[in-house]
Amino acid sequence: MGAGHGHRWFVHGHSPVHELAPEAKVAATVLFVLAVVVTPREAFWAFGLYVAIIVAVALVAAVPLGRLARRLVIELPFLAFAFFLPFIGGGERVQVGFLSLSVAGLWGAWNILIKGTLGVAATALLGATTTVPELLRGLERLHMPKPIVAITSFMVRYGDVITDDMRRMKVARESRGYDPRWLWQVRAVATSAGALFIRSYERGERVYVAMLSRGYDGALPDLRTAPAPRRDWLAALVVPATTGAICIAALVTA
Amino acid sequence: MTPPLELQEPSLVVQDLAFAYPDGRQALFGVDLEVRPGERVAILGPNGAGKTTLVLHLNGTLGGGRGTISVDGLTVAKANMREIRRRVGIVFQDPDDQLFMPTVRDDVAFGPANLGYRGEELARRVHSALEAVGMTDVADRPPHHLSFGQRRRVAAATVLSMDPSLLVLDEPSSNLDPQARREFAEIVLRLGLTTLMVTHDLPYALQLCPRAVVMHEGVIVADGPTRDLLADAELMAANRLELPYGFVLA
Numbered sequence: 352m353g354a355g356h357g358h359r360w361f362v363h364g365h366s367p368v369h370e371l372a373p374e375a376k377v378a379a380t381v382l383f384v385l386a387v388v389v390t391p392r393e394a395f396w397a398f399g400l401y402v403a404i405i406v407a408v409a410l411v412a413a414v415p416l417g418r419l420a421r422r423l424v425i426e427l428p429f430l431a432f433a434f435f436l437p438f439i440g441g442g443e444r445v446q447v448g449f450l451s452l453s454v455a456g457l458w459g460a461w462n463i464l465i466k467g468t469l470g471v472a473a474t475a476l477l478g479a480t481t482t483v484p485e486l487l488r489g490l491e492r493l494h495m496p497k498p499i500v501a502i503t504s505f506m507v508r509y510g511d512v513i514t515d516d517m518r519r520m521k522v523a524r525e526s527r528g529y530d531p532r533w534l535w536q537v538r539a540v541a542t543s544a545g546a547l548f549i550r551s552y553e554r555g556e557r558v559y560v561a562m563l564s565r566g567y568d569g570a571l572p573d574l575r576t577a578p579a580p581r582r583d584w585l586a587a588l589v590v591p592a593t594t595g596a597i598c599i600a601a602l603v604t605a
Numbered sequence: 606m607t608p609p610l611e612l613q614e615p616s617l618v619v620q621d622l623a624f625a626y627p628d629g630r631q632a633l634f635g636v637d638l639e640v641r642p643g644e645r646v647a648i649l650g651p652n653g654a655g656k657t658t659l660v661l662h663l664n665g666t667l668g669g670g671r672g673t674i675s676v677d678g679l680t681v682a683k684a685n686m687r688e689i690r691r692r693v694g695i696v697f698q699d700p701d702d703q704l705f706m707p708t709v710r711d712d713v714a715f716g717p718a719n720l721g722y723r724g725e726e727l728a729r730r731v732h733s734a735l736e737a738v739g740m741t742d743v744a745d746r747p748p749h750h751l752s753f754g755q756r757r758r759v760a761a762a763t764v765l766s767m768d769p770s771l772l773v774l775d776e777p778s779s780n781l782d783p784q785a786r787r788e789f790a791e792i793v794l795r796l797g798l799t800t801l802m803v804t805h806d807l808p809y810a811l812q813l814c815p816r817a818v819v820m821h822e823g824v825i826v827a828d829g830p831t832r833d834l835l836a837d838a839e840l841m842a843a844n845r846l847e848l849p850y851g852f853v854l855a
Contacts, residue, residue: 482747483707483747484707484708484711484745484747487707488707504706504707505705507707508704508705508706508707508747508748508749509701509705511749512701512749554701554702557697557699557702558702558703558705560661560666560697560702561695561697561702561703561705562705562715563666563690564664564666564690564693564695564697564764565690565715565716565719565763565764565767566687566690566691566716566719566720566767567715567719568687568719572714572715572718572719573718
């Protein structure tokens with residue numbers, strides 16, 4: 352079954368970072384990313400400090416830096432775009448070896464590279480220290496609209512179930528000798544996708560009936576427990592506070 | 606002293622229940638059934654006999670046809686729906702349909718929270734329901750990290766937390782390995798609740814339910830001690846029922 356899927360990003364541990372209330376961590380991550388985005392791209396020193404902050408939090412959380420680095424792979428498609436900027440950018444050009452690169456393009460690429468990487472690293476760190484159910488609870492306590500939290504939670508819950516359905520259908524197809532090599536052979540995949548859609552739709556109906564049977568009346572019950580203790584907020588906000596100070600310094604000196 | 610079973614007020618009364626689906630397919634043609642408190646009754650019958658349709662009527666999920674149902678004297682009707690759904694706990698066949706919350710604890714809390722329980726009382730109900738099925742140590746795990754047998758037990762806990770007076774199990778032994786099947790049987794016996802059990806697993810019905818009813822084409826065609834029904838070769842054959850290979854009633 353899908354055991355382990357939900358914990359793809361989570362690094363099991365009991366560090367101080369793991370123990371923090373999820374809403375404090377979510378808020379700290381968002382604020383960190385905001386400060387990073389606002390920082391002028393010329394302030395190299397500031398970005399150096401941001402990287403140091405990420406590394407420091409990862410060390411406290413006992414998240415292996417290698418694993419964190421591998422999570423950054425998700426960013427590659429976006430970086431591909433940044434990679435072309437120095438070549439296609441206009442304006443003043445600079446000669447690097449045999450390449451003639453656009454200065455504005457280089458700055459643009461650098462801007463995307465560093466800010467994107469820091470943002471992805473911060474969220475990867477959040478995911479590595481917070482389980483998905485905790486994240487959902489954090490979002491709920493941060494007053495994310497309930498329907499959105501509910502939809503996300505259904506998505507997380509049934510993503511694995513549907514992936515399993517899909518995998519079983521694929522195995523069953525291949526067990527009957529299906530080995531698509533050409534585009535005109537995708538018909539079986541397409542009809543499977545249709546069947547999967549119908550199955551998921553029917554499952555949705557069964558889930559709804561099961562919910563009704565337990566007294567569901569259109570609103571998910573509010574299971575909000577005690578709010579996060581103040582020290583959790585203080586501890587978590589150290590990160591965005593530091594980042595904010597660095598950002599302001601960078602803005603002032605720029 | 607409690608009066609003998611046949612003198613007690615029935616827990617469940619189904620009278621002349623008939624139902625046709627919106628597409629015109631008639632599934633029930635007048636079902637009559639009485640279940641006394643503490644009884645465990647198996648509902649047997651081939652696929653398409655109307656067993657699941659009957660189950661979905663018990664808590665008012667389906668309705669609008671002929672006939673009436675009452676649970677502990679309360680009629681299944683729109684005005685009583687909340688209380689009916691507390692009294693009738695249905696454990697569906699696929700636990701993935703029943704368990705939809707991010708953690709086991711939240712899922713078991715879903716029913717009682719809908720009934721308005723909060724705080725300590727809610728936590729107590731969740732704990733005792735999980736304890737009844739031996740699943741307290743998985744409370745904080747996501748349901749999809751559990752084995753199928755564990756999920757079936759948690760699914761049972763999600764209705765036990767509502768303190769039902771009638772437990773309805775839809776194919777409780779399906780997809781369980783032999784050990785999980787036996788463990789689930791032990792839980793059902795230990796709970797001692799009035800129980801209706803829809804199943805194709807005839808040895809399971811014999812083990813758990815002293816009484817059985819056979820459904821065929823939307824009506825109940827036989828009602829009696831499970832052992833007697835299973836021993837009636839003619840009745841069994843007429844209703845596509847067969848003991849598994851190698852099984853003989855001792």
